Amino acid sequence: MSWSPFAGAVPIGPGVRMDSLANMSQDAQRTYVVNTYGCQMNEHDSERIAGLLEADGLVRAESESDADVVVLNTCCIRENADNKLYGNLGHLKTWKAKKDGRQIVVSGCLAQKDQELVAQRAGHVDVVMGTHNVHRAAELLEAAKSSEVPITEILEAAVIDDHAMFPSALPVRREQSYNSWVTIQIGCDNNCAFCIVPAVRGEEISRPYADIVGEVQQLAADGVTEVTLLGQNVNSYGRDLQLAERQGGNAEAKLRPLFSNLLRDVGAVPGIRRVRYTSPHPKDMRPDTFAAMAETDAVCEHLHYPLQSGSDRVLALMHRGYTAERYLERLDQARAAIVDLAVSTDIIVGFPGETDDDFERTLEVAAAAEYDYAYTFLFSPREGTEAADMADDFVDAAVAHERFERLRIVVERSAVAKHEARVGRTEEVLVEGPSKKDPSVTSGRTRQNKLVHFEAPHPMRVGSYATVEVTHAAPHHLLGRFVEQIADAQHKLRIPVASL
Numbered sequence: 001m002s003w004s005p006f007a008g009a010v011p012i013g014p015g016v017r018m019d020s021l022a023n024m025s026q027d028a029q030r031t032y033v034v035n036t037y038g039c040q041m042n043e044h045d046s047e048r049i050a051g052l053l054e055a056d057g058l059v060r061a062e063s064e065s066d067a068d069v070v071v072l073n074t075c076c077i078r079e080n081a082d083n084k085l086y087g088n089l090g091h092l093k094t095w096k097a098k099k100d101g102r103q104i105v106v107s108g109c110l111a112q113k114d115q116e117l118v119a120q121r122a123g124h125v126d127v128v129m130g131t132h133n134v135h136r137a138a139e140l141l142e143a144a145k146s147s148e149v150p151i152t153e154i155l156e157a158a159v160i161d162d163h164a165m166f167p168s169a170l171p172v173r174r175e176q177s178y179n180s181w182v183t184i185q186i187g188c189d190n191n192c193a194f195c196i197v198p199a200v201r202g203e204e205i206s207r208p209y210a211d212i213v214g215e216v217q218q219l220a221a222d223g224v225t226e227v228t229l230l231g232q233n234v235n236s237y238g239r240d241l242q243l244a245e246r247q248g249g250n251a252e253a254k255l256r257p258l259f260s261n262l263l264r265d266v267g268a269v270p271g272i273r274r275v276r277y278t279s280p281h282p283k284d285m286r287p288d289t290f291a292a293m294a295e296t297d298a299v300c301e302h303l304h305y306p307l308q309s310g311s312d313r314v315l316a317l318m319h320r321g322y323t324a325e326r327y328l329e330r331l332d333q334a335r336a337a338i339v340d341l342a343v344s345t346d347i348i349v350g351f352p353g354e355t356d357d358d359f360e361r362t363l364e365v366a367a368a369a370e371y372d373y374a375y376t377f378l379f380s381p382r383e384g385t386e387a388a389d390m391a392d393d394f395v396d397a398a399v400a401h402e403r404f405e406r407l408r409i410v411v412e413r414s415a416v417a418k419h420e421a422r423v424g425r426t427e428e429v430l431v432e433g434p435s436k437k438d439p440s441v442t443s444g445r446t447r448q449n450k451l452v453h454f455e456a457p458h459p460m461r462v463g464s465y466a467t468v469e470v471t472h473a474a475p476h477h478l479l480g481r482f483v484e485q486i487a488d489a490q491h492k493l494r495i496p497v498a499s500l
C-alpha cells in the first residue's frame with residue numbers, strides 16, 4: 001500500500017486564496033477555546049494549540065458562546081470517546097450557525113484514527129488534524145476559511161521537522177505556570193494488546209537531549225519550579241537517537257543518552273525544585289534510573305509503576321514483557337535505592353480471558369507491592385486494538401465488577417497504612433490553591449504526590465512552598481498543620497485552558 005504523509009491534506013502555501021490570507025489581520029479580535037479530553041499528553045498538546053493560536057493573534061474566550069474558534073482535542077483511550085465527540089459536534093453545529101466566521105477544529109487521537117469518519121459525520125467541522133499536526137493548527141484554520149469541505153490533515157512524525165513534532169518546542173500557553181510538562185518523547189514502540197496509543201501516536205521518537213534541558217532552563221528562568229517529563233515510555237528515552245546515528249554511518253556513535261542522565265541534568269537546573277516523570281514501563285526500568293532518582297535532590301520520591309495484571313499468563317496476553325516476579329524484584333530495588341519512595345500503579349481488571357486464578361495473582365501482587373495509590377480500570381475494548389478482537393474471552397461484567405471491588409479494598413488498605421505512617425511528620429508542600437470543597441482551606445502536594453489540606457495563616461500564592469505537619473490520614477488525602485512558608489511563587493499567573 002502506498003504511504004502518504006498527507007492523508008487527505010489540503011496544501012497550505014501556493015494555491016491558497018489570497019483573500020483568505022488577507023483576513024489574517026482580522027484575527028486580532030478573534031477568540032478561541034480549546035476543550036481537552038484525555039491524558040496529560042493531550043493537555044500539553046492543548047497548551048501548544050492555544051499558544052499557536054495566540055501567536056497568530058487570537059485571544060482566549062471565557063466560553064464557547066464567546067468564541068469564534070472551538071478546538072476539541074480528542075482522546076480515544078476513554079470509553080465512548082466517539083459518542084461524546086459526535087454529541088458535542090452536534091451541539092456545535094447550532095453554535096456555528098449563530099455567527100458568521102465561526103470555525104471548529106477536531107484534533108488529537110480520535111481525529112488521527114477516524115479522520116475521514118469525522119469529516120463525513122460532521123461536515124460542519126472545518127479542520128480535522130492528527131496528533132503530529134499541532135504545529136500546523138493556525139495554518140490549517142486559515143486555509144479552512146476558503147474551503148467548502150473540512151480540511152483533514154494527518155502527518156506522520158517521520159516527515160516532520162525534528163523540533164516541530166514535539167509539542168514542547170512550539171509556542172505555549174501554559175495552564176499553570178509554576179509547574180510544567182516537558183515532552184521528552186512521542187509515540188510508543190510497544191504493542192500492549194489493550195492500547196491504541198501506538199496506532200494513533202506512531203513510533204517512539206526521542207526529543208533531542210539539549211532541547212529538553214534548554215526548555216527546562218527557560219522554564220526555570222520564567223519562574224517554573226516543578227517539571228514533569230512526559231512520554232509514553234520515558235525510561236526507553238534515547239534508544240532511537242543512538243540507532244539513528246549508527247544508521248547514518250557513524251559506527252562510533254556514542255552510547256545513547258539515558259533517561260537517568262536526563263533526570264540528573266534536568267534536576268540540576270538552578271531554580272527547579274521538583275522533577276517528576278510519567279510514565280515508565282516496568283520492562284525498561286533500570287537500576288541507573290533509581291540511582292539518579294536517589295542522588296538528584298530535585299527528583300521527587302514518587303514512582304508511577306504500571307502493573308496492569310499480577311498474572312504472568314495475562315501479562316503475556318497483554319504483551320507486557322515482564323513477569324510478576326520481575327516486577328516485584330525491580331520494585332524492591334527501587335525502594336532499597338530511594339528513601340521514602342511512594343509508589344502508584346495502573347491495574348486493569350477483567351482483561352479478556354482473565355480467570356479467578358489470574359485475578360487472585362493480581363490481588364497478591366497488589367498486596368505485596370503495598371501501593372500508595374492505584375488507578376484501577378475495568379477492561380473495556382478499544383476499537384483497533386488486539387484485545388478488542390478477543391470478544392469470545394470477555395469477562396462477564398458482574399464478575400469483573402466484583403473483582404474490581406475486591407481490588408479496591410486491597411489497594412485502599414495499603415494506601416491508608418501509608419498515609420497513617422506519615423502522621424506526625426513534617427512535609428514540604430507545593431501550594432496548589434484553595435481546596436475545591438472548602439475555599440478557606442489551602443491544598444498542596446508533597447514530594448510523594450500526596451494531597452494535603454491545611455489552614456494557612458495568610459493567603460498563599462499558588463506555586464509557593466510551605467512545610468506542613470501531617471495530623472490526619474484519609475485514603476485519598478492528608479490533613480496538616482501549617483508550619484512555615486519556605487519559598488514564594490516565582491511565576492506570572494495565567495488563566496487556564498479549559499479542560500474536560
Ligand code: SF4
Nearest residue numbers: 188190192195197232
Ligand atoms: S507502553 Fe503499552 S500501554 Fe503504554 S503507550 Fe505503549 S502500548 Fe500503550
